[in-house]
Amino acid sequence: MNLSKAIIRKAIGVSNFSGVQLTEAASYRRIDSLQPPYSLFWRQVEQDALPYCIENNISILAYLPLAHGLLTGRFALGHKFDPTDNRAKNKLFQGENFERANKR
Numbered sequence: 001m002n003l004s005k006a007i008i009r010k011a012i013g014v015s016n017f018s019g020v021q022l023t024e025a026a027s028y029r030r031i032d033s034l035q036p037p038y039s040l041f042w043r044q045v046e047q048d049a050l051p052y053c054i055e056n057n058i059s060i061l062a063y064l065p066l067a068h069g070l071l072t073g074r075f076a077l078g079h080k081f082d083p084t085d086n087r088a089k090n091k092l093f094q095g096e097n098f099e100r101a102n103k104r
Contacts, residue, residue, distance in 0.1 A: 013061070019052040031058055038062035040071060041092060041101075067092055070101050077102050 011032035014025060025031050034053055036045040042064065053060055066072055070092050077099065081088040091097060 015063075017049060019048045022049055022052050022056075022058070026056065031056075033059040033061055035061045035063055037064045039065045039067045041067045041097075067101075070098070073102075075102070 012029055013033035013035060014022070014031055015035040016037070017025065017031075017034055022031055022034065034045075034049055036042075036049060038045050038060070039062070045060070045062075050060065052058070068087050068090060069075065075093070075098075079093075081093065087093045092101070
C-alpha cells in the first residue's frame with residue numbers, strides 16, 4: 001500500500017520555521033500553518049515569518065503565548081521553582097527579565 005495515497009491530508013503544518021525555511025518547504029508542498037513561539041518576549045516571527053505567512057495565506061498558531069506562565073502574573077518576585085521544573089533554569093524567570101515581567 002502506498003501510504004502517501006492512503007492518508008487523507010487536510011493540512012500541513014510546521015513548527016519553528018523561519019521565512020527561508022517556509023519558502024523552501026513550500027517548494028515541496030503547500031504549507032497551511034506555522035507554529036512559532038510567540039509572546040511579548042518572543043516576537044521574532046513578526047519580522048521574519050509573519051510577512052511570508054500573510055502573503056501566502058498561512059495560518060499562525062502561536063505556542064507559549066504566556067511565556068511558560070510568566071505573563072500570567074502568577075509568580076511573584078522571589079518565587080523558587082522546583083529544580084525539576086524547566087523554568088528553574090529558564091532565563092525568562094531569572095534576574096532582570098523576571099523583575100520586568102512582574103512590574104504591575
